[in-house]
Amino acid sequence: MNHKVIIIGAGISGLALAIFLKKTGIECAVYENFPYKRVAGSSFRINKSGVHVMKELGIEDQVQENSHSADRMRILTTDDIEIASINLMQNSVFSRRSIYMQRSDLVEILMRQAELVGVEIHYNKKLTYFTQDASNITAYFEDGHQETGTLLVGADGLHSTVRNQLFPSHVLSYAKSWALYGIASFKDMNSDPIRQLMEGNELFYFTQNANFLASKSHPTHELNLSWQASGHQERKRSKEEFDFRNLDEIKSDLIQQYGEHGALSEIIQNSVQIIPKQIYCVEPIPSWSKGRAVVIGDAAHTINPNTGYGCSVALEDAMYLALMLQKHHYADALYYLEADRKERIRAIQSSLDIFDVSKGFDFSSGFDIGLFSGSKIDADYTIHWETEHQ
Numbered sequence: 573m574n575h576k577v578i579i580i581g582a583g584i585s586g587l588a589l590a591i592f593l594k595k596t597g598i599e600c601a602v603y604e605n606f607p608y609k610r611v612a613g614s615s616f617r618i619n620k621s622g623v624h625v626m627k628e629l630g631i632e633d634q635v636q637e638n639s640h641s642a643d644r645m646r647i648l649t650t651d652d653i654e655i656a657s658i659n660l661m662q663n664s665v666f667s668r669r670s671i672y673m674q675r676s677d678l679v680e681i682l683m684r685q686a687e688l689v690g691v692e693i694h695y696n697k698k699l700t701y702f703t704q705d706a707s708n709i710t711a712y713f714e715d716g717h718q719e720t721g722t723l724l725v726g727a728d729g730l731h732s733t734v735r736n737q738l739f740p741s742h743v744l745s746y747a748k749s750w751a752l753y754g755i756a757s758f759k760d761m762n763s764d765p766i767r768q769l770m771e772g773n774e775l776f777y778f779t780q781n782a783n784f785l786a787s788k789s790h791p792t793h794e795l796n797l798s799w800q801a802s803g804h805q806e807r808k809r810s811k812e813e814f815d816f817r818n819l820d821e822i823k824s825d826l827i828q829q830y831g832e833h834g835a836l837s838e839i840i841q842n843s844v845q846i847i848p849k850q851i852y853c854v855e856p857i858p859s860w861s862k863g864r865a866v867v868i869g870d871a872a873h874t875i876n877p878n879t880g881y882g883c884s885v886a887l888e889d890a891m892y893l894a895l896m897l898q899k900h901h902y903a904d905a906l907y908y909l910e911a912d913r914k915e916r917i918r919a920i921q922s923s924l925d926i927f928d929v930s931k932g933f934d935f936s937s938g939f940d941i942g943l944f945s946g947s948k949i950d951a952d953y954t955i956h957w958e959t960e961h962q
């Protein structure tokens with residue numbers, strides 16, 4: 573079947589899907605709401621399944637040059653007392669390791685690769701709605717442009733327009749947690765934990781009602797100390813109390829919480845940007861597709877950032893959809909995407925029931941390694957391009 577795939581969203585899953593579709597010879601184009609703008613401060617962990625997808629995308633070398641892969645995580649109290657030092661059991665092969673990197677670096681690498689393989693990316697194109705019949709689907713954009721194809725993929729993130737049209741009653745709801753994303757330079761910091769960070773370890777501070785993870789996010793950028801803090805909060809804070817706080821106000825809130833001394837305080841004081849986010853999620857939707865419209869990534873299944881899996885599963889979705897479209901009639905491809913991937917998504921989402929770092933921990937009676945066990949996530953999950961074709 574000759575496809576023309578309309579991809580909504582030039583984020584992680586949309587760009588990855590376009591590159592894979594080009595690889596399979598399927599015609600596609602990407603439509604993105606905003607012009608591209610680099611956003612400093614946003615960083616995330618990508619698990620080894622996601623890094624393996626990057627290898628299949630042909631961007632492994634660029635990713636290796638622009639990311640950091642720690643061998644060890646040190647768990648500390650806010651007074652910098654070490655509770656545990658965990659060997660992250662990283663593989664020696666880069667595509668089998670988990671990494672930490674800045675979102676903008678990954679988006680730029682994906683954009684360059686998409687251009688290289690001839691993907692058209694149209695910016696300033698905001699999807700407003702779509703219509704479909706037995707043989708076609710048409711996307712309508714805010715500027716009056718319309719585009720007809722055989723399949724429409726909503727890779728349009730948390731606030732997905734495609735999902736909202738497919739399932740209008742599935743609205744976002746507050747997930748009872750908040751997150752802060754910060755970035756700093758190592759310059760002028762020299763305590764022992766900071767030296768550990770510079771040498772490549774990750775630092776994890778558990779407190780009673782929040783956690784704080786700091787990692788290198790790039791080997792050479794001047795601003796390459798990235799951190800995320802997150803905590804549990806039953807009732808959403810008002811925008812004045814949280815979303816609208818400026819850098820100095822957020823720093824002073826954190827210092828009040830964690831104290832003025834120690835590495836944590838040093839990192840906070842030296843941060844040049846801190847992005848506050850209250851976490852929202854959507855209840856599982858009844859189906860990832862209807863007719864010729866399908867959603868992938870955050871649009872299909874919101875993943876709480878505390879799991880550290882959002883970007884990895886978005887990459888996995890993109891690769892798996894391209895594989896299925898190459899092998900099957902589109903209706904089967906959409907069926908297999910959901911049927912084969914749903915269990916993995918459920919395992920990742922439910923991992924927070926067992927180990928929700930946003931709730932913090934009380935280590936007064938010692939550190940229990942059992943906290944880390946019990947998850948049903950398959951740590952060796954890998955999608956192989958070649959074997960899937962045999």
Ligand SMILES: Cc1cc2nc3c(=O)[nH]c(=O)nc-3n(C[C@H](O)[C@H](O)[C@H](O)COP(=O)(O)OP(=O)(O)OC[C@H]3O[C@@H](n4cnc5c(N)ncnc54)[C@H](O)[C@@H]3O)c2cc1C
Nearest residue numbers: 581583584585605614615616698699728729869870882886
């Ligand atoms: C600016 C930004 C910063 C982020 N920062 C972090 C972070 O610090 N840590 C973290 O863990 N996760 C972060 N995320 C989320 C993370 O990137 C995603 O969870 C993950 O990568 C899943 O990717 P995705 O492709 O499903 O969605 P995304 O990567 O979010 O991409 C969705 C894309 O669709 C576009 N779009 C949305 N609606 C429309 C429309 N109607 N028409 C056209 N285009 C549309 C958006 O502009 C966006 O480019 C961030 C996302 C964004 C957009």
